[in-house]
Amino acid sequence: MTQEGETVQTADTKEQEDGYEPKLVAFLCKWCSYAGADLAGGGRIKYPANVRIIRVPCSCRIDPKLVVKALERGADGVLVSGCHPGDCHYTEGNYYTRRRMLMLFKLLEFLGLDPKRVQMSWVSASEGPKWAQVVEEITEDIKSLGPIST
Amino acid sequence: MTRIGVFVCWCGSNIASTVDVEKVAELAADLPGVAYSTTYKYMCSDPGQKLIAEAIKEHDLDRAVVAACSPSLHEPTFRGCLENEGLNPYMLEIANIREQCSWVHTDRDEATEKALDLIAMAVAKVAHNAPLVAGSIPVTRRALIIGGGISGIQAAIDVGLAGYEAVIVEREPSIGGRMAQFDKTFPTLDCAACILTPKMVAVSRNPNIKIYTHAEVEEVTGYVGNYVAKIRLRARSVDADKCTGCGTCWQKCPKRVSSEFDQHLGMRKAIHIPFPQAVPRVPVIDRDNCLYFQRGKCRICETSCEVGAVDFEQEDEVIEEKFGAIIVATGFTTFDHSTYKEYGAGQLKDVITGLQFERMVNSSGPTGGRILRPSDGKEVNTVVFIACVGSRDRAKGVAYCSRLCCMYTAKHGLLFKEHNPDGQAYVFYMDIRAAGKNYEEFVRRAQEEFGVNYLRGRVSRIFEEDGQLVVRGADTLSGTQVEVKADLVVLATALIARDDAVDVARMLGIPYDENRLFTEGHPKLAPVETVTSGVFLTGACQAPKDIPDTVATASAASAKALALFSSDVLTGEPMVSCIDTSLCSGCFACQEVCPFGAIEAVEIRDAMTRENKEVAHVIESLCHGCGNCTVVCRAGAPNLAGFSHEQILAELLAV
Numbered sequence: 001m002t003q004e005g006e007t008v009q010t011a012d013t014k015e016q017e018d019g020y021e022p023k024l025v026a027f028l029c030k031w032c033s034y035a036g037a038d039l040a041g042g043g044r045i046k047y048p049a050n051v052r053i054i055r056v057p058c059s060c061r062i063d064p065k066l067v068v069k070a071l072e073r074g075a076d077g078v079l080v081s082g083c084h085p086g087d088c089h090y091t092e093g094n095y096y097t098r099r100r101m102l103m104l105f106k107l108l109e110f111l112g113l114d115p116k117r118v119q120m121s122w123v124s125a126s127e128g129p130k131w132a133q134v135v136e137e138i139t140e141d142i143k144s145l146g147p148i149s150t
Numbered sequence: 151m152t153r154i155g156v157f158v159c160w161c162g163s164n165i166a167s168t169v170d171v172e173k174v175a176e177l178a179a180d181l182p183g184v185a186y187s188t189t190y191k192y193m194c195s196d197p198g199q200k201l202i203a204e205a206i207k208e209h210d211l212d213r214a215v216v217a218a219c220s221p222s223l224h225e226p227t228f229r230g231c232l233e234n235e236g237l238n239p240y241m242l243e244i245a246n247i248r249e250q251c252s253w254v255h256t257d258r259d260e261a262t263e264k265a266l267d268l269i270a271m272a273v274a275k276v277a278h279n280a281p282l283v284a285g286s287i288p289v290t291r292r293a294l295i296i297g298g299g300i301s302g303i304q305a306a307i308d309v310g311l312a313g314y315e316a317v318i319v320e321r322e323p324s325i326g327g328r329m330a331q332f333d334k335t336f337p338t339l340d341c342a343a344c345i346l347t348p349k350m351v352a353v354s355r356n357p358n359i360k361i362y363t364h365a366e367v368e369e370v371t372g373y374v375g376n377y378v379a380k381i382r383l384r385a386r387s388v389d390a391d392k393c394t395g396c397g398t399c400w401q402k403c404p405k406r407v408s409s410e411f412d413q414h415l416g417m418r419k420a421i422h423i424p425f426p427q428a429v430p431r432v433p434v435i436d437r438d439n440c441l442y443f444q445r446g447k448c449r450i451c452e453t454s455c456e457v458g459a460v461d462f463e464q465e466d467e468v469i470e471e472k473f474g475a476i477i478v479a480t481g482f483t484t485f486d487h488s489t490y491k492e493y494g495a496g497q498l499k500d501v502i503t504g505l506q507f508e509r510m511v512n513s514s515g516p517t518g519g520r521i522l523r524p525s526d527g528k529e530v531n532t533v534v535f536i537a538c539v540g541s542r543d544r545a546k547g548v549a550y551c552s553r554l555c556c557m558y559t560a561k562h563g564l565l566f567k568e569h570n571p572d573g574q575a576y577v578f579y580m581d582i583r584a585a586g587k588n589y590e591e592f593v594r595r596a597q598e599e600f601g602v603n604y605l606r607g608r609v610s611r612i613f614e615e616d617g618q619l620v621v622r623g624a625d626t627l628s629g630t631q632v633e634v635k636a637d638l639v640v641l642a643t644a645l646i647a648r649d650d651a652v653d654v655a656r657m658l659g660i661p662y663d664e665n666r667l668f669t670e671g672h673p674k675l676a677p678v679e680t681v682t683s684g685v686f687l688t689g690a691c692q693a694p695k696d697i698p699d700t701v702a703t704a705s706a707a708s709a710k711a712l713a714l715f716s717s718d719v720l721t722g723e724p725m726v727s728c729i730d731t732s733l734c735s736g737c738f739a740c741q742e743v744c745p746f747g748a749i750e751a752v753e754i755r756d757a758m759t760r761e762n763k764e765v766a767h768v769i770e771s772l773c774h775g776c777g778n779c780t781v782v783c784r785a786g787a788p789n790l791a792g793f794s795h796e797q798i799l800a801e802l803l804a805v
Contacts, residue, residue, distance in 0.1 A: 023805065025802065025805055031661070031681060032661070035222065035661075035681075037249065037250050038220045038222060038246070038249040038250065039249075040249075040254055041220070041248065041249025041250055041253035041254050042249060042253070044253050044254070045254060046254055046255065046256060047254055047255075049251075049254075049255045049257065049260040049261060049263075049264045052264070052267055052268065052271065052805045053246070053250055053268075054271070054798060054801050054802065055221070055246075056777065056793055056798065057725070057775050057776055057777055057790070057792075057793055058776040058777055058778065060743075060776055060777060060778040060781060061776065061777030061778070061780060061781065061790065061793055061798075062781070063780070063781045063795075064781075066798060066799070066802060069799070069802060070802055070805070073802065073803060073805070074805075075805065083661075086656060087655075087656065087661065089659055089681070089682070089776075090659075090745050090746075090774055090776035090778070091659065091745045092745050093745070093776050093778055096743060096778055096781075096782075100781070124661065125661045125669060125681075126661070126662075126663040126664055126669060127664075132254070
């Protein structure tokens with residue numbers, strides 16, 4: 001029902017704004033995903049310029065409220081990325097993140113937001129190409145969704 | 151009002167070619183709280199740092215944003231720069247406009263817009279930065295060395311020489327590792343045992359060095375300077391204090407078992423030492439194969455032991471010891487060539503690996519140094535060596551070059567010709583990579599002086615015909631197909647990470663790459679460090695290395711550990727959590743989620759009710775600063791210095 005509203009809006013927007021560039025916020029843990037993003041840079045792997053990265057010590061530092069805040073303040077999508085399960089620098093931080101984000105997804109769905117607006121990924125410090133691919137994908141996803149209807 | 155300085159780096163053309171740095175600096179000057187903004191070609195250079203220093207003085211700056219490369223590179227540099235000018239080093243934020251902007255985008259307008267956003271975020275964050283002071287933490291001046299191969303041995307010798315305690319934990323019954331299995335070493339052809347065993351004896355004699363063999367590190371807790379390791383000393387079934395190493399038990403033992411040390415080309419006994427020069431010279435009973443343990447009778451070793459050292463009742467013992475630094479020297483294993491169907495998938499008896507050839511050619515090995523066909527024990531007259539089995543093969547093996555196979559294959563060819571001057575040795579290779587001191591000369595010697603035949607090309611198939619192996623391959627230099635009838639084929643299998651490398655990495659909290667090799671702190675500038683302070687890497691657990699490189703990294707890792715030990719206190723990490731006791735209700739949800747047990751309960755007097763209440767308190771020396779507690783608290787009582795609620799929110803709002 002609510003999602004339907006968003007779909008309608010999306011179609012409108014896409015017609016109105018040709019070449020719509022979404023703004024995305026990405027919260028990255030400094031040990032894995034942030035280092036992976038650095039590695040993508042070192043390898044000069046190109047990806048869309050829509051993402052603004054916020055560096056945090058561990059993905060478990062990402063309060064789900066911050067994700068909601070980002071959306072409230074105009075971000076079209078949010079990405080949360082940390083170490084692969086089992087590889088957390090702090091042993092178990094990303095397990096907490098995973099649980100928290102699953103709860104957040106439910107909340108977002110309840111609010112009528114497309115679940116693709118907020119995505120979670122595991123990118124290790126050696127996965128530069130994967131980071132580029134993750135950004136590529138979420139940017140595409142959000143582009144096809146369009147801005148959040150208000 | 152804050153007085154922020156924004157310093158935008160060109161990084162030569164690395165940033166400036168994609169980001170309009172001048173425009174960015176100009177626009178950054180208008181951001182809230184910014185008092186000064188400028189650009190410079192290389193901000194990390196001496197003049198760049200001077201420029202920051204002068205700007206701090208001249209414009210009375212109280213904090214700074216440097217827009218440059220990743221904070222993992224120069225954050226410490228610029229923090230030092232602030233500190234020199236009397237500012238707290240933590241009044242700095244880095245906007246990563248190189249790795250995460252100029253290097254990954256091509257459109258100049260987009261990149262410039264993004265760079266400005268990243269700077270605006272850093273400016274917003276730095277406005278909320280607070281001066282941080284690092285506490286000090288004590289250091290246990292002992293090094294734990296995991297692995298007792300040449301790299302662990304060298305590291306222990308270096309730590310021991312400096313007067314500090316080193317503990318080697320080795321899984322096998324003896325130290326020595328892979329090098330003990332080798333016959334001769336390239337390019338000098340020193341006998342491996344002759345140069346290794348004196349070192350093995352040296353570590354065993356050094357009073358600063360303790361060796362636990364037949365033991366494994368099971369768990370590591372703590373942090374730099376204060377690690378606690380649980381070490382399982384597996385039961386040898388022999389009392390090491392009583393045993394004299396006379397050897398009667400393993401001579402008398404009736405049970406013969408395929409020898410792992412000899413790469414299954416020879417036999418050992420159920421009670422055994424892996425090789426004659428083993429350190430310690432104390433045997434181990436292999437309980438899975440011992441007649442007494444399996445069938446309840448025999449005990450010949452026990453009755454033959456004059457000193458009564460055999461102890462069937464011995465049990466594993468788990469000990470706990472404290473360490474200040476950990477040196478990871480877990481080494482490598484070799485690629486399993488059974489995935490190469492064209493080379494017989496491990497089913498052809500006369501197709502062996504380089505490591506097996508190494509044992510065969512060794513005079514104390516299973517054949518007494520004679521090169522014989524494993525299938526029928528006949529002398530080998532023609533041998534084919536195949537390089538790059540598993541290496542440089544993205545389809546079946548690993549993408550990387552294993553670095554030493556070219557060299558040991560040349561050595562094997564040479565040794566074969568030394569043993570059998572009338573025999574023929576062929577090497578199928580892709581490229582010869584002989585980068586190292588006297589390496590190229592060595593390969594030349596094998597080719598020119600010893601007449602080892604080098605064929606550039608891959609082998610497509612090995613099959614049996616009339617009791618001989620037929621090796622079919624290409625010689626790309628002459629552009630022909632070749633077929634060689636060989637008695638023996640030796641595969642130069644890739645060097646790969648050990649099976650349990652990931653478990654070790656997780657135990658130590660260090661990252662590993664797609665090949666499960668441990669990741670160094672920085673590929674160029676921190677080759678033996680890891681991101682976990684106090685954990686260092688040496689040898690082939692990080693990437694394939696030959697003996698000289700292994701020894702060099704072992705000494706490098708021990709130098710890093712010794713630097714830690716040079717003082718009895720360390721500067722701690724100031725980016726830790728702190729709990730606002732006025733907000734804390736004492737629910738201790740934070741305590742439950744803290745992975746480090748860094749949160750304790752303390753009693754305080756409530757200012758409002760004037761009653762005592764229990765609240766949470768962070769033990770700073772135990773806190774690693776992950777921030778889990780900050781998210782779990784409903785009241786938001788815990789906050790993380792450096793990544794506070796206010797800082798992250800400000801960053802977010804600036805997007």
